[in-house]
Amino acid sequence: MSGPHETPFATLRGQLHEAAAAFADGPDALEGLLLGMVDDVDRAVREPLEIFPVCHHSPSSALAMARRLREKRPKVVYLELCEDMAPLLTELRNCRLPVAVQAFAGDIDGFPAEWAPLSVVAPITEASAEYQAIAYALDTPGVELVLVDRSSDHVFQWDGRYGERSPQAGADAEEAPGAAAGPPKTEAGLHGEAVGLEIGDLRPRFAELEEHLLRHGKVRHWSEWWHQYVEVPLGDSDHATYRQVMFLIGSLFRRLAPGDGDRVRVDEDRERYMWTRMREHLASSGADPADCLYVCGAFHAASRVAEFGVAGSGSFAVPPRTATTWQHGLIPSSHTAIEAQFGLASGSVSIAATQWAKNLKRTRVQPYRLAGQEGEKKPKATKAVAPAVAAVEAAGSDRLSGFLRQPPVLDGLDEAELLSWSVEIVRAARRNGYAASTADAIAVFETSILLAGVRDRAKPTPYDFQDAAVTCIEKDVVPGRRDVGRLVEIMMGGDRTGRVGYEALPPLARDVHDRLAPLELKLHQRGVRRALLDLASRPDLYACSDVLWILRRLMPPGAARPIMGERRLGERSVQESWDLSLGTHQRALIELGYEGVSIEQVLEQRLRRAAYDAQATTATVLATVEDSALYLRGRRLTDELGDRALHVLAAERSVDGAPEVLRRVRGLLAYYRTGEPGPPPWIGAFVKTGYAHYCTLLPAAFTDEDATVGQVAAMLGFLFSMESLALSLGCNRAQLELAVAQSRPTTPEKRALLWAAQVQLGTLSRTELRERCGELLDDPLVLPAYPRYLSGFVHALEPVPGLADVVVEAVSNAFGRLPDPVLLPWLPTLISTLRSSAAELAPLLIREAGRVFPGRLAELDAWVPPWREAPAADTRPGGRGAGGAALLFAHPGTLDAVAELLGCDGSWTTPAVGSASGALPARHPDAAAAWEALLAVQPKGSTAPAR
Known part of the structure; x- marks a missing residue:
């Protein structure tokens, strides 16, 4: 028996000393650990300002909190939460839980630019102790709620980009073995990339300790261990026992955590920060520590910093915040999002919510709920219960010895509950495509009992039932998008998603x-x-x-x-x-809403940010111009972004974005010419600058191996399609002719593209181009590269669409002249080349081929390709010359217009039958000969103008 002056934990210290001597070779190391844990508990229990340790999303913590608040009725509640989030807590009454309090910073000042945007979230569920404290403080008159944790700015000052993220979060999140289909990504990603703040992060930071607990506890993951060995035993414990057990767990995990690194420094700085803020508030408000309650995670409750307690000796200087502007709001959260962010097992938060409802029904404890929460009325207030003297005295007595010595409480098997689970999971499995039957329900029932017995449990837990359901129902494959494990999670409560109300x-x-x-x-x-x-x-x-x-x-x-x-x-x-x-x-x-007060303002800011980015290209800026004209309609921003595109184009030294630039400039020009009174000044300056810019870069682009044929074709397309506008603005066509003359391509694609440009400029005739194509087919050394020449010709349809008939002729000659041993191996190369490099231009080529070739198979034998028709004029009666003259006499208006332009005058004389010419052609033989030659040379059906 302990004497009257012994400390409350003297008996426990003696027992731990004996255990250390028995289980270790020497009592030093183990005894120091065990007795140090007892010292931490004793120190926390004796603190005048009552510390309430919690574990986040723990039903037992929430239940103990609701009980203690109704017993103690504190006047000040200190809560471990970012102090700058306090104004948002009143908006929780307009939301449906779970939601998360968020601090957001889009424009940062004092942090690396690549961190932006910064986001900190603190998720809140109804089955959490902090929500009970918040609801009590906000709806009880005369109670003050004070947030004492570091600000959102300090989260990133101290921890860097991911300082608060759990090491097991994300990819290392706990998952049940064999899980085939998890929750929807949209639910798991509700928090995005935000840094999570979790009150009461109780999880071993010593990997070997967690592995040891899971192995000897015969459980799969940490959430199951906590449910079995902490959550259930503490569900019905008294306040003193609950506090001492939570203090002990927090001290154990803290003492066995790695002793170096930034994590330890941050933990200690947070504790110094919180105790400094509490002492400042006590000094300024004059509140009595006996009327206060400090709610914090059990890991931080067993603190050993000098600033600990209202009589702490240390002095901690709170560092100043950066110039970053933080905005705060509420965002929807979900059970899945909380599990994904903090590395919890899938379904653990939903099981905790179900356990919370069962605890309330079993104990008849009335929880606190904000008035108007989820549209419900505020619960009726219960009469305040004054704390009994015995309870106060018990708070300082040793409850750990009895708790640690007592055998585990074995709940009796609730056959009705287990049977309802088994029937419901079979029904859900059949709805999702599984071939489940009544026999499977019986098997799940019996297997759940068997697994619980193997794991030393009298009553199967939801985790045992989930393992049994997967074993008995899932078999080989998952027929639907949900596996059996996910169906059990849904059945146990499902993923609950919160909603932020309109007023919030x-x-x-x-x-x-x-x-x-x-x-x-x-x-x-x-x-x-x-x-x-x-x-x-x-x-x-x-x-x-x-x-x-x-x-x-x-x-x-x-x-x-x-x-x-x-x-x-x-x-x-x-x-x-x-x-x-x-x-x-x-x-x-x-x-x-953090970026502006209207969506138009947000869009304008994003467009301007994209246009003035250091990595912005001309195509990127033109895209913002198009979006501004499309969505905002105002000319002010559009003209500003257009001027920015002009400056970016003048500074570019590559042609990577030429195709995109060409497409967007054509669209903007067509829009301003048809839908607006006239093009703005910037677009004319852009065309003029682009004409000179691409003329300068053209020779180098033809020889540059990094410049693709599509990019060079886009440059030529810009120069040829914008030529008339550029010349009207003062550009010189000789600059383009000189650039083409200086180009010396080395690849077949670009060489064919250069020939097409020369045809467009008139320095190469179409006849000469056809002859060059024929020479390529006649040269066996060049023949393997012929598909690449065709690829260049197809790309040439972008700047010179009138060459479609020549390209069709080149392809047709290849198919007609090459023998099968050469053509068949060559054909896949041709198809793959055209598909990979000119797929968007192939429809133009196909339309031209459909116009030239006969439409019926019977006509193919007698069909003569237009390029094989005799080019010489036939002036004999009935010949091509006669046909041309007859056409002139049938439509004299055309020739009259030409004669008027040439300054000729005269009258028409009806020719004799069989005459090949009339009076006017006889008086002007040169003009008639030229006209007839034009009619004779032009390919049949061609729409391309002849020079």
Whole structure:
């Protein structure tokens, strides 16, 4: 028996000393560890300011918190949570849990730029002790809630980019063996890449310790160990026992954690920070520590820093914050998101929520809930219970000795509950495609009992039942998208997703909902909503259409997805159909509110940021110009971004983005010429600068191995298609002719492209081009490279579309002249070359071939290709010359116009029958001969003009 002056834990210290001597060769190391843990518990219990240790999302912690709050009725509640998140807590009453309090910083000052954006979240569920404390403090008059943890800014100051992320989070998250299909990614990613703050992170940081506990506890993962050996025993314990056990666990994990590294430094700095803030508040408010309650994680409750306690001796200087501007809000969370972020086993938070409901029903403890939470009325207040003297005295007595010596409580088998689980999982499995039957339900029932017995449990836990269901039902394959393990999680409570209420949304999100109100859809709910917009009969819906298109541009895929209708420059649909899931993507909509007060402002900021980025290219800036004209319609921003595109183009020294530049400039020119009064000044300057810029880079691009044939073709396309506008603005065509003359390509593709450019400039005739193609087919050494020449010709259709007939002729000659032993091995190379490098231009080639070749198979034998027809003029009666003269007399207006341009005058004389010419052709034989030669040389059916 201990004497009257012995410490409360003297008996426990003696027992641990004997155990250390018995189980170790020497009592020094183990005794120091065990007795140090007892000292930590004794120190925390004796602290005048009551410390309430918790474990995050633990039903036993929440139940003990609700009990203690109703007994003690503290006037001040200190909570381990970022102090800058305090103003957001009152908005929790407008939300449906679980939600997360978020601190967000898009524009950072004082941190590396690559960290942006910064985000810190603190998820809150109803089955958590901190929510009970928050609800009590906010709805009880005269109670003050003080957040004492470091600010969001200090989270990144101290820990870097991922300082608070659990080492096991993400890829190392606990998962049940054999899990084939996890929860939807959209649910697991509700927190995005935010750094998570978890109150009461109770998990061993010593890997060997966790492995030892799991092996000897006969469990698969940490969440199951905690449920079996801590959660269930503490569910019905008294307040003193609960505190001492949690102190002991926190001290154990802290003393066995690695003793070096930034993690230990950060933990200690957080504890110094919190105790410094509490002492400052006590000094300024004059509150009595006996009327206060400090809620923190059990890991931090057993602290050994000098600042510990209201009488702490240390002095900690709180470092200043950076100049980063932080914005705060609430975002929806879910059980799956919490599990994914903090490395918990799949389904553990849902099981905890179910256990919380069972504990409330069994113990009849009335929890605290914010008034208006989920639309329910505030529970009736219970009469305050004054703490009994015996309870106060018991708080300082030794409860650990009895708790550690008592055998595990074996709950009796609840056959009705287990039977209902077995029947329900079979029903759910059959709905998801499994061939399950009543026999499987019996097998699951018996296997659950068997597994519990093997693991020294009298009552199967949800984890035992899940293992039994997977073993008895899943068999070989998963027929649907959910495996049996996931079905058990859904059956045990499922993934609960929170929702932020309208009043708690930022102004931008509320504005979006208000502007989409004419659609008469419940957009705040999760799931897909179909919106039908008949813009012709209801012009007022154009405003909704504008909002939806901007949301599609700003939000993740799936938030606003158009089914019917499109928006391009100069085009607007008269009917649109949308699939909207703004409730599912509520977090993304809320984070837009951190960037501005309206979606137009956010879009303008993003466009300007993209255009002025150091890595922005001309194509990137032109894309922002197009988006500005498409969504914002104002000329101010569009002209500003256009001037930026002009400066970026002048500074570029590569042609990588030439195809994209050509496509976007053509679209913008067509838009301004047809849909606007006239093109803005910047686009004329852009064409003029681009003409000179690409003329300068053209010779080098032809010889540069890194420049593709498509990029060079796009440069030529810009020069030829913008030539008339550039010349009208003062450019000199000789610059282009000189650039082409200086080009010396070495690859077949670019050589063919150069020939096409020379044809367009008139320095190479089409006849000479045909002769060169024929020479390529006649040279056996060049023949293997002929597909590459054809690839260059196909690319040449971009700048010189009139060469389509020549390309068709080149391909047809190859098929007609090459023998099968040469053609068949050569054909796959041709097809692969055209598909890989000129797929977008192939339709133009196919249309030209369809126009030239006969449409019926019977006509093919008598068909003569146009390029094989006799080019010489036949002036005999009935010949081509006669046909040409007859055409002139049938349509004299054309020749009259030509004669007038040439300054000729005269009258028409009806020719005699069989005459090949009339009076006017006889008076001007040179003009008639030239006209007839033109008619004779032009290929049959060709639309290309002859020079």
